[in-house]
Amino acid sequence: MDRDLPDELKLPGVPPASRSAQHAVLVAAVLHLMSHYTTRERNEPCIKLASVIERHLVALARLPDADPVLRATCEQLSAQWAGLVDRALPAPLPVKRPLLERILRPGARKTEALAALA
Numbered sequence: 001m002d003r004d005l006p007d008e009l010k011l012p013g014v015p016p017a018s019r020s021a022q023h024a025v026l027v028a029a030v031l032h033l034m035s036h037y038t039t040r041e042r043n044e045p046c047i048k049l050a051s052v053i054e055r056h057l058v059a060l061a062r063l064p065d066a067d068p069v070l071r072a073t074c075e076q077l078s079a080q081w082a083g084l085v086d087r088a089l090p091a092p093l094p095v096k097r098p099l100l101e102r103i104l105r106p107g108a109r110k111t112e113a114l115a116a117l118a
Contacts, residue, residue: 023066030056030074047088054081 033053037046057078061071096102 023060023063023070026056026060026063027070030060045084045088047085050081050085050088054078054085057081 030053033049033056037049037053057074060066061074061078063071097105
């Protein structure tokens with residue numbers, strides 16, 4: 001049943017009956033992206049490309065009628081690519097407390113400084 005397929009996995013112009021064609025196109029696309037990731041002129045990783053590769057692998061892993069070996073492999077690879085993306089992203093900035101809260105409730109340094117004065 002093609003209607004069971006999520007919209008992002010349906011390829012325009014491909015008849016619903018040819019699911020193997022859809023699978024082949026998705027596999028070809030992810031392999032193409034992976035080859036570009038590893039053969040970049042500068043040896044710098046491209047996080048955007050890694051993220052796109054990860055999303056393609058997730059899409060392949062979610063195909064309900066794909067070969068179980070293909071689904072399992074894509075699931076494992078998508079986790080590895082997601083880890084690569086997560087490690088490459090910058091660390092989030094520390095969240096500052098609102099100004100009023102900082103004024104009304106002094107932080108640990110202020111409390112220690114006040115204790116030292118007493």
